[in-house]
Amino acid sequence: GSQCSNAVIKSTTLPQAYREIERLRRKIHDLESELQQQKTDSHVDLIVSASQEANIDPNLSRLSQRPARYSYGSPTWLQKGVHICAGQSTSKTWYGPSSLFYFITRVLDLLGSPGQQSANQDQLPGSVSASSLLDEPGNTVSPMDDARPPGQAGPTSTPTEEYLSLMQEEYFIELYWQSHHAAVFPIIDETEFREHYRSSWTAEGDVRKPSPLIDIVIAVSMQLGISATPAARRNFARQEGDATVVGRRYYLRCQKLLAYELESPVISTLQSQILCSVYLCCANFQNMSDSACSPVIRTAYMLGLHLDPPESLPSKEREMRRRLWWAIYILDSKIGMKYGRPFLLNRTRFLPQLPEHSLDAAMEAGSRFSPLGSNLSWLSFHRLQTELFMAVRTVYTSFFDDSLGAFTGNSASDNIEAFEAHAEAFHENLEEVDVWAQSVPDALKTTRLNNGRPLSTDSCSLDLELFAPLWLQRQRLLLELMYHNLCINLCRPFIFACSASTSGGVEQLGMRCARHAATLTKIMHQVLSSTDILNGWHEAFQWQWNAAMTLVGFVLAYPQAASTAEARKAIDVSLDVLDLYGASFAVAAKAADVVRRLRAEVDRV
Numbered sequence: 320g321s322q323c324s325n326a327v328i329k330s331t332t333l334p335q336a337y338r339e340i341e342r343l344r345r346k347i348h349d350l351e352s353e354l355q356q357q358k359t360d361s362h363v364d365l366i367v368s369a370s371q372e373a374n375i376d377p378n379l380s381r382l383s384q385r386p387a388r389y390s391y392g393s394p395t396w397l398q399k400g401v402h403i404c405a406g407q408s409t410s411k412t413w414y415g416p417s418s419l420f421y422f423i424t425r426v427l428d429l430l431g432s433p434g435q436q437s438a439n440q441d442q443l444p445g446s447v448s449a450s451s452l453l454d455e456p457g458n459t460v461s462p463m464d465d466a467r468p469p470g471q472a473g474p475t476s477t478p479t480e481e482y483l484s485l486m487q488e489e490y491f492i493e494l495y496w497q498s499h500h501a502a503v504f505p506i507i508d509e510t511e512f513r514e515h516y517r518s519s520w521t522a523e524g525d526v527r528k529p530s531p532l533i534d535i536v537i538a539v540s541m542q543l544g545i546s547a548t549p550a551a552r553r554n555f556a557r558q559e560g561d562a563t564v565v566g567r568r569y570y571l572r573c574q575k576l577l578a579y580e581l582e583s584p585v586i587s588t589l590q591s592q593i594l595c596s597v598y599l600c601c602a603n604f605q606n607m608s609d610s611a612c613s614p615v616i617r618t619a620y621m622l623g624l625h626l627d628p629p630e631s632l633p634s635k636e637r638e639m640r641r642r643l644w645w646a647i648y649i650l651d652s653k654i655g656m657k658y659g660r661p662f663l664l665n666r667t668r669f670l671p672q673l674p675e676h677s678l679d680a681a682m683e684a685g686s687r688f689s690p691l692g693s694n695l696s697w698l699s700f701h702r703l704q705t706e707l708f709m710a711v712r713t714v715y716t717s718f719f720d721d722s723l724g725a726f727t728g729n730s731a732s733d734n735i736e737a738f739e740a741h742a743e744a745f746h747e748n749l750e751e752v753d754v755w756a757q758s759v760p761d762a763l764k765t766t767r768l769n770n771g772r773p774l775s776t777d778s779c780s781l782d783l784e785l786f787a788p789l790w791l792q793r794q795r796l797l798l799e800l801m802y803h804n805l806c807i808n809l810c811r812p813f814i815f816a817c818s819a820s821t822s823g824g825v826e827q828l829g830m831r832c833a834r835h836a837a838t839l840t841k842i843m844h845q846v847l848s849s850t851d852i853l854n855g856w857h858e859a860f861q862w863q864w865n866a867a868m869t870l871v872g873f874v875l876a877y878p879q880a881a882s883t884a885e886a887r888k889a890i891d892v893s894l895d896v897l898d899l900y901g902a903s904f905a906v907a908a909k910a911a912d913v914v915r916r917l918r919a920e921v922d923r924v
Contacts, residue, residue, distance in 0.1 A: 400659055405605055412606055415659020417719060417808060419865050425815055426872045430920050444603075444864070444909035482568060483537070485524045491540035492516065492533075496686065499539055501790035502797050503597065504646040505701050506590050507536070508639065508685035531580070532587045534573040535594040541566030542601055546903040547855030562904045563602040563857065570598055581614075589618045589643060596650060601857035603906055605658060612654050616663050619647050627671045635683040641674040642684075642698075645705045652708045656715055656808055676702040688790060691762040700794040703759060704801065710751040711805045717748050718812070742813060742824035749809065756802060765795045774799055776834035781845055792852050796842070797859070803839040804862040807832055807869050814869070814876050830882055833873040836866040837889035843896045860900045864910045867893035871914065875921045890918055 401424045402411040414420040483491070496509055512532070519528040527533070546562040573591055580588045592615045599608035619625065624644040628637040648664055655662040674680070681688070681696030688697035718741060756774040764773035771779025784792065810832035813825050843863050846853050853859045870890045877883050894911055901908030 408606070413660070415719075416812065417656055417715070418659035419657075419868060421659060422811055422814075422872055423868055426868070426875060426917065429875055430917070430924065444906045444913060485520060485527075488527075488533075488537055491537050491544055494544050495536050495540045497790050498543055498793070499594070499597070500686070501688065501697055502700065502793040504593060504642075504649070505684065505686075505698060506593060506639075506643050506646050507532075508635075510685040512536075512685075529572070529576050531573040531576040531591040532594075534569040534576070535591050535598065538566035538569035538573065539594055539598050539601070541569070542598060542857070543855050545855070546857065547851065549902070561906075562855070563906060566598075570595065581618075584618050584621055586622065586639070586643070589615065589622060589624075592618055593643075593646060593650065596654075600654070603857075603861075609654050609658060609660065612650055613663060615647055616651065619644060625670060634680075638674050638680055638683065641671045642701060644671045645674060645701070649704060649708050652712055656711075656805075662712075673702060673705060674698070689788065691760075691791070693760065693762065695760055695762050697790065697794075699760070699763060700798060703755075703763060703798060706758075707752075707755050707798075707802060707805070710755045711809065713751055714745070714748045714809055718745055718809070739825055742828055745813075745828065746824060752802075752806065752809070759798065763795055763798060765792075765799060774802055776803075776831070776838045778838075778841070781842060783846075783850065789852065792850075796846060796852060800839055800842060800859060800862055803835045803842075804865060806835040807839070807866060810835070811869055811872075814873050829873065829877070830880075833870060833877075833882060833886050833889075836869045836873070837885060839863070839866045840870070840889045840893045840896060844892050847896060847899045855903050857904070860897075860904075860907050860910075863893060863896050863900070864907075867897065867910070867914045868917075871917050871921055874918075875924065878924070890914065894918075 399421075400413050400415040400418070401421050402413050403420055403424065404411050405414070405420060482488075500507060500509065515530070516533055519530055519533060520526070542563065542565050545565040573595065577588060577591055577595075592611070596608050596611040596615060599611050602608075622640075624640050624647075628640045630637075632640075651662055651664045654660070676696055676698035677694050678690050678696050681690070681698050684698060686697065690696055691699065759774060766782040766784075767773060767777070767779040768782050769779050771777050787795075810828045813828035814832055839862060843853070843859065867890060870886050870893065874883055874886050874890070877886075894914055897907050897911035897914065901911055
């Protein structure tokens with residue numbers, strides 16, 4: 320028979336068991352990856368040998384045989400989410416568990432009955448109606464003279480009241496280089512574009528040949544420029560309506576011209592499509608911007624941008640193709656995480672190298688921005704932005720793979736043990752994002768007063784450099800705001816788990832989310848109150864709306880916590896920021912009304 324023992328048996332709690340399961344699961348995954356790698360290496364040796372005989376670059380063959388390291392589209396988390404009518408939409412569409420819409424429904428669900436929740440959802444701010452964008456402007460002629468392809472048509476002639484004059488167009492084109500070009504996506508060669516623009520006008524300067532790229536550059540610049548200028552807003556409001564759809568004539572004409580290029584796309588086709596998606600994102604058309612991202616990716620594949628360009632191409636062209644591909648990667652990442660929907664790009668297929676950002680690469684890129692020292696250039700922002708999204712996507716997919724079922728119950732408390740196990744692994748994965756923050760060079764950081772640390776959640780105010788170029792100040796601020804916004808999104812699922820958990824790890828992540836939201840709010844308030852750097856910047860407004868609603872949810876989940884008082888103050892500050900943007904576009908004023916109403920309801924709970 321078995322022998323008796325009085326040895327002490329170590330007790331194990333359920334959360335500890337879940338953490339052990341998670342540790343073993345990761346260990347199994349690592350061992351499987353190592354085994355697959357060994358099989359792949361032996362297979363690659365055969366491929367390389369065969370490739371050499373067939374005169375095929377073995378590097379491409381080896382890359383294509385790498386084992387998949389990341390899992391996208393887990394069916395478990397895809398079953399969660401919420402179907403709602405967002406903005407002016409009359410049909411319900413699905414938003415996943417990482418989206419702000421999903422978080423808001425959780426807030427509304429805790430505040431009232433399902434009927435009240437439905438009514439409150441209908442009042443959520445969104446875009447203006449789609450008809451205000453897509454309908455032909457009143458008392459206008461079609462932006463196309465005829466239905467012939469652009470290559471066969473003569474110059475497009477429109478009345479002066481329909482489109483801008485040469486001087487007006489040049490004003491907005493100049494704005495583009497300081498804004499979207501330097502601080503969003505560097506996907507256009509400025510020198511080549513200027514030559515293209517000059518050649519498109521007739522000698523008299525009153526008629527311009529049709530060009531989708533020129534049109535969408537003007538459209539996105541008008542969208543920003545009119546929003547940022549009070550006098551211009553008053554002027555254009557009578558003709559264009561809300562500032563978010565200013566420039567829609569150019570957007571519509573761009574879409575019509577692009578239709579002729581879809582069968583034979585070129586690089587400028589892709590550049591135009593990317594900016595069309597940016598225009599729709601800034602106009603708060605959630606589903607339209609998502610839909611616009613799909614043809615961007617298909618066109619990129621058609622042009623072969625998913626392959627690293629051959630050495631036979633000039634270095635200038637190689638780097639442009641790489642910048643385009645990684646801009647698409649960022650666009651896909653933003654949309655996927657913002658709406659909680661599956662990514663369209665699979666990282667295991669990414670073959671292009673990251674784009675260069677040295678002084679030589681910057682000189683070849685066609686713009687003449689000043690160097691930043693230490694071989695850094697205006698392109699370094701794009702490189703850092705790409706690396707940030709790579710790190711964030713790794714953390715994001717590791718969590719929403721959801722192998723422990725954190726999203727399979729009706730509430731966080733139903734699966735709190737799974738959340739606690741997730742929290743432990745999540746802390747480790749989040750270190751990748753923290754490492755990125757530490758890697759940002761000083762030239763691209765906004766310094767702090769009182770020895771505060773940039774890219775952190777300390778409460779020190781910004782020390783804004785008065786005489787730095789506008790494009791550089793924007794790069795610094797947007798890089799930090801983007802970092803805080805992404806950290807908010809990553810940590811937000813733990814907020815409602817906090818109230819049901821006794822785990823320090825879960826609580827710390829919920830607190831960290833609130834700190835990032837409060838920090839973003841403080842930065843936004845200082846910048847908008849003392850400078851015009853981000854005036855009219857639609858994406859910055861969306862980040863502030865995201866932070867404000869996250870703070871409301873945090874106060875609801877943690878009404879008595881020590882940090883709740885600070886979160887309440889941050890909500891008040893966020894209202895000031897939203898009010899400032901409310902003077903630029905109507906959706907911001909609606910957002911401020913929603914936050915005020917929800918703050919009052921949370922205070923009564």
